[in-house]
Amino acid sequence: MKLSLMVAISKNGVIGNGPDIPWSAKGEQLLFKAITYNQWLLVGRKTFESMGALPNRKYAVVTRSSFTSDNENV
Template identity: 50%
Template sequence: MTPGGKRVVLVAAVARNGVIGDGPDIPWRIPGEQQRFKELTWGHVLLMGRTTYESIGRPLPGRTTVVLTRDPVWRAEGVFVAHDLDEALALADGLAGDVMVAGGAQVYAAALPVADEQVLSEVHLEPAGDVHYPRFDREAWVEASREPAEGYDVVRWVRRTA
């Protein structure tokens, strides 16, 4: 959760081998998977790293974008900029919607310890790639739902409470 109590949800498409990207590219095209991402994140804060943002090239409509970057002078029109995760989460507290973390790998890894949920499209492929979703302790999470789709399953993981 954020300091103000908003949910933090990691949203990713992850291949069987943990790959989420090959450089700035997604190594698959699965009909409907990106539409699910849009529906899930619509109306929320989209938190992403600078490289992920630059690979998209613009703020996505219907969402407020917060870009996480170590570069103190980096700016882009139509987005908020934060320089560490705490700053990003504090900034998100003043914006509408929950925090939907959209990558890349470093941002997922940084946000995983404070995440309340993960919504993972588990892609039924093992492509080559150099960007991986962080490993997580499955004992710390409960699989709350699994929805099969063509070429992937949408799995919602909720953090186990003590």
């Protein structure tokens, strides 16, 4: 099994600001799509709720609170 970690960090060490990403980079979303297509994604509940279920991906959602989803890929 191959496990990859993908994280984007700003110059001052910020990973995210609530549901928003505090920067924009050309091609970032296309790269994310290419890397994660037909793959499993391990995400936190808040991240999953902010981005929703993307097509052709399966999700494992990590949370300390109760969480259910009607999506068959979660």
